Amino acid sequence: MTPQPTATALPFDLAGRRVFVAGHRGMVGSALVRRLKSERCEVVTADRNALDLTRQSDTEEWLRRNRPEVVIVAAAKVGGIAYNNAFPVDFLADNLAIELNVIGGSFAIGVRKLLFLGSSCIYPRLAPQPMTEDMLLTGPLEPTNEWYAVAKIAGVKLVEAYRRQHGADFISLMPTNLYGPGDNYHPEHSHVPAALIRRFHEAKLANAPSVTVWGTGRPRREFLAVDDLADACVFALKNYSDGRILNVGTGRDITIADFARLAADVVGYAGDIVFDASRPDGAPQKLLDVSRLTKLGWTARTELRDGIAAAYQDFLKGAGR
Numbered sequence: 001m002t003p004q005p006t007a008t009a010l011p012f013d014l015a016g017r018r019v020f021v022a023g024h025r026g027m028v029g030s031a032l033v034r035r036l037k038s039e040r041c042e043v044v045t046a047d048r049n050a051l052d053l054t055r056q057s058d059t060e061e062w063l064r065r066n067r068p069e070v071v072i073v074a075a076a077k078v079g080g081i082a083y084n085n086a087f088p089v090d091f092l093a094d095n096l097a098i099e100l101n102v103i104g105g106s107f108a109i110g111v112r113k114l115l116f117l118g119s120s121c122i123y124p125r126l127a128p129q130p131m132t133e134d135m136l137l138t139g140p141l142e143p144t145n146e147w148y149a150v151a152k153i154a155g156v157k158l159v160e161a162y163r164r165q166h167g168a169d170f171i172s173l174m175p176t177n178l179y180g181p182g183d184n185y186h187p188e189h190s191h192v193p194a195a196l197i198r199r200f201h202e203a204k205l206a207n208a209p210s211v212t213v214w215g216t217g218r219p220r221r222e223f224l225a226v227d228d229l230a231d232a233c234v235f236a237l238k239n240y241s242d243g244r245i246l247n248v249g250t251g252r253d254i255t256i257a258d259f260a261r262l263a264a265d266v267v268g269y270a271g272d273i274v275f276d277a278s279r280p281d282g283a284p285q286k287l288l289d290v291s292r293l294t295k296l297g298w299t300a301r302t303e304l305r306d307g308i309a310a311a312y313q314d315f316l317k318g319a320g321r
Contacts, residue, residue, distance in 0.1 A: 010238070010239055010240075010241055011238045011239055012112075012113055012169075012237060012238050012239075012241070013238070014036070014039040014040075014041045014070065014234070014237060014238065015039065015040040015041060016040065016041065016042075017041050017042070017069040017070050017112070018041070018042045018044050018066070018067065018068045018069050018070070019036060019039075019041045019042065019043050019044065019068060019069070019070040019071075019072065020044045020045070020046075020063075020066065020068035020070070020071045020072070021033055021036070021043060021044070021045055021072050021074060022046075022053060022071065022072065022073050022074055022075040022098075022102050023053075023073070023074040023075030023076065024043075024045040024046075024074070025047070025048065026074060026075070026076075026078075026182065027178065027180060027181070027182040027183045027184070027226050028074040028117065028175075028178065028226055028229060028230070029045075029072075029074040029075070030181070030182045031180065031181070031182065031226040031227050031229065031230035032072055032074060032230045032233060032234075033045070034227065034230065035227065035230035035231055035233070035234055036234065039234060041070075044066055044068050046062060046066075053075050053097070053098045053101055053102055054093075054094055054097040054098055054101070055097075055101070056097070056100070056101045056105075059101040059102060059105050060101065060104075060105040060108065063102075063105040063106060063108070063109050064105075064108075064109055067109060068106075068111060069111060069112045069113075070111065070112060070113045070114070070115075070237065071102065071106045071111050071113075071114045071115070072114075072115045072117070072233060072237075073098070073099065073102050073103065073114065073115065073116045073117060073155070074117050075098050075102065076095055076098065076117075076152075077090060077091055077094040077095055077098075077148075078148070078184075078191075079091070079148075079184075079190070079191075081144045081145065081214070081280060081282055084144060084145045084146075084147060084148055085144060088146075088147040089147075091145075091147040091148045091151065092147040092148075092150060092151050095148065095151035095152065095155070096151050096154055099116070099151070099154060099155035099158060100158065103116065103155070103158050103159060103162065103170070104158075107162055107166065107168055107170075111168075112169065113169045113170070113171075113237060114159070114168070114169070114170040114171070115170075115171050115172075115173060115233055115236060115237055116155050116156065116158075116159045116170065116171070116172045116173070117172075117173055117175060117233070118152045118153075118155060118156050118172055118173065118174045118175075118245065119148070119149070119152050119174065119175065120174055120175065120176045120177065120222075120247075120249070120286055120288055121141070121142060121145045121148060121149040121152070121286075122136060122141075122149050122152050122153045122156065122174065123135050123136060123286075124138055124139030124140060124141060125139070125140055125141055125142040125143075125283045126139060126140075126283075126284070127139060129285050129287045130251070130287040130288055130289040130290075131247070131286070131287065131288055131289055132247075132289040133174070133244055133245045133246065133247055133289075133292065136153070136156070136245065137153070142282055142283045144280055144282050145282075155172070156172045156174075156245055159171065159172045160172070160243050163243045164243065169241055171236060171237075171240055171241065171242065171246070172245045172246070173232065173233060173236055173245070173246050173247075173248050174245050174246065174247050174248060174288070175224060175229050175232075175248045175249065176222040176223070176224050176247075176248065176249035176250070176286070176287075176288050177191065177192065177193070177221050177222060177223050177224065177286070178191075178193075178223070178224055178225075178226045178229060179191070179193035179194065179223055179224075179225065179226065179307065179308065179311050180225050180226035180227060180307060180310065180311050180314070181226065181227075181310065181311065181314040182226070182314070183226075183311060183314070183315075185197065185198045185315055192221065192256065192259070193223060193259075193263065193308065193311065194311070194315075196213070196259070196260055196263040196264075197263055197267060197308070197311060197312055197315050198315065199211050199213075200263055200264045200267040200269040201267050201269070201312075201315065201316075203269050203271060204267060204268055204269040208271055209271050209272060210271050210272040210273070210274050211264070211269065211271060211272070211273055211274070212274045212275075212276050213256065213257075213260050213273060213274070213275050213276065214275075214276055214279035214280070214281075215256060215275060215276065215277065215279050215280065215281040215282070216275055216277045216281055217255060217256045217257030217260065217275040218255060218256070218257065218281070218284070219255065219256050219281045219282060219283065219284050219285060219286075220253040220254065220255050220256075220284070220285040220286070220287065221253055221254065221255075221256060221259065221285075221286055222249050222250055222251075222252065222253040222254075222286060222287050222288060223250070223254070223259070223304060223307075224248065224249050224250055224300060224302075225300070225302035225307035225310075227302065228250075228300040228301060228302050229248055231298075231301075232248045232293065232298055232300075235296075235297070235298045236293075236298075239296060239297070240296065246292060246293055247288040247289060247290050247292065247293060248288070248290065248293060249287075249288035249290050249300070250290070250300045250304075251287075251288070251289075251290045251291075251294075251300075252287075253285065253286070253287040254304070256281075257273075257275065260273050261273065262304065262305060262308065263308055266305065266308045266309050266312055267312055
C-alpha cells in the first residue's frame with residue numbers, strides 16, 4: 001500500500017531530516033548543498049554514475065533504500081539556445097523522465113515535502129512584463145527553448161496533481177536566469193552569463209580586437225545568483241505550502257548589451273563587442289514578478305556586478321569546465 005503523506009505545519013523544520021538533493025553536482029544542486037549545511041539536516045546525494053534518474057526502476061529502488069524525508073528536484077538537462085535547438089528529443093524526454101521518476105518515486109515512499117525547480121522559460125514568449133505566476137499557459141512559448149519549457153511545465157503540473165489528488169506537500173519554484181559558482185562554461189552549451197565570461201576571458205588572453213555576441217543585444221534579461229536561489233529554496237521549504245508556483249528572481253532586468261559590457265568589464269576585456277543580428281535573440285524580455293515571494297519575506301541579496309565577479313573567480317579556478 002502506498003504510504004500517504006501527512007500534512008505539514010509551517011514553518012517546516014529541516015533540522016534532523018534527511019534531505020535528498022537530486023542533481024547535487026550541478027550549479028543549482030551544489031549551491032543547495034552549500035546552503036543546507038547550516039540547517040542541521042542530513043544531506044543525501046547520489047552521483048550520476050551510481051544513479052541514472054532517467055531510469056525509473058533504479059530511481060524508485062534508490063529512494064526506497066535511502067528514505068529521504070525531503071526531496072529537492074534540481075536535476076535537469078539544461079543548455080543554451082543552440083543546444084536546445086539541436087537536441088529537442090534529449091531536452092524533452094530526459095527531463096520528463098527525471099521528473100516522473102523522482103516526483104512519483106518520492107510520493108511512493110511518503111516523502112514529507114518536495115520542491116520542484118522549474119524555469120522562467122515556462123511562461124509565454126510575449127507574456128506581459130513582469131511575468132506573474134498566473135501567466136502560465138496563457139500563450140505560445142519561445143520556440144528556441146520550447147522542448148525544455150514543455151518538460152518543465154509537465155513537472156509543475158505533476159507537482160500540482162499530486163497536491164490535488166493526494167494532498168502531498170509538494171511545491172514548485174520558478175527561478176529566473178541563473179549564474180554563479182559551478183556553472184557550465186562550455187563554449188556551445190552554456191547559458192549567457194557563463195558563455196560571455198568564457199568568451200571575454202579567452203579574448204583577453206588572445207588580445208582579440210573584438211568579441212561577437214549572439215543577437216541584437218536588445219532583449220532584456222533578469223539574472224539571479226545561484227546562491228540566492230538556494231537560499232530562496234530553503235526559505236520556501238520552511239515557509240511555503242501551496243499548489244501555486246512561486247517566482248524567484250531579483251525583480252530587475254538588464255539588456256543583453258549592457259550585461260555583456262558589465263561582464264567584459266569584470267573580466268578585464270577592453271576590446272569591442274559586436275552583436276550578430278543574424279543569430280536568434282530569444283524572447284524580447286524575461287522579467288519575473290516576484291511580489292508574492294517578497295510578501296512572504298524573502299528578497300535576493302547579491303548585486304549583479306558582485307555576483308559576476310564571484311562567478312569569474314570560480315571560472316578561473318577551473319570550475320564547470
